[in-house]
Amino acid sequence: MKFLFINGVNLNMTGIREKGVYGLQTLEEINAEIAARFSGDECEFYQSNSEGDICSKLHAASCDGIILNAGAYTHYSYAIRDAIASISIPVVEVHMSNVHSREEFRRTSVISPVCKGVIAGFGKNSYILAAESFKL
Numbered sequence: 001m002k003f004l005f006i007n008g009v010n011l012n013m014t015g016i017r018e019k020g021v022y023g024l025q026t027l028e029e030i031n032a033e034i035a036a037r038f039s040g041d042e043c044e045f046y047q048s049n050s051e052g053d054i055c056s057k058l059h060a061a062s063c064d065g066i067i068l069n070a071g072a073y074t075h076y077s078y079a080i081r082d083a084i085a086s087i088s089i090p091v092v093e094v095h096m097s098n099v100h101s102r103e104e105f106r107r108t109s110v111i112s113p114v115c116k117g118v119i120a121g122f123g124k125n126s127y128i129l130a131a132e133s134f135k136l
């Protein structure tokens with residue numbers, strides 16, 4: 001299968017910021033583990049802090065499944081929500097942390113209604129579980 005992993009705003013700081021929440025590994029290290037785990041599949045990794053660039057990446061996507069951690073954009077980006085709704089490739093929403101056990105604002109996701117499913121709270125394994133879900 002061909003997967004596109006998209007990480008949004010501030011996810012480039014993984015391994016540097018809030019280590020107690022997001023862990024010690026960098027996004028590059030996590031991506032390398034995912035690529036090794038799915039070595040029989042094609043994995044593309046993309047990260048951007050720009051809402052518009054994430055929308056453009058979604059528009060241009062050509063793959064079997066998209067794994068999207070939109071970061072804080074999850075909670076308020078109608079632009080990313082509409083970009084997901086404008087494509088036919090299924091998108092699984094991912095969060096490393098359990099967003100429901102944190103601040104109130106993290107319990108709202110404006111993208112969930114247009115995603116195939118949501119996986120949250122399993123650290124880097126959230127990405128792996130999301131990709132595995134496309135194989136069920």
Ligand code: DQA
Nearest residue numbers: 010069071072095096097106
């Ligand atoms: C996050 C959760 C979001 O609330 C937060 O803004 C992030 C990361 C997660 O992976 O747990 O940046 O999406």
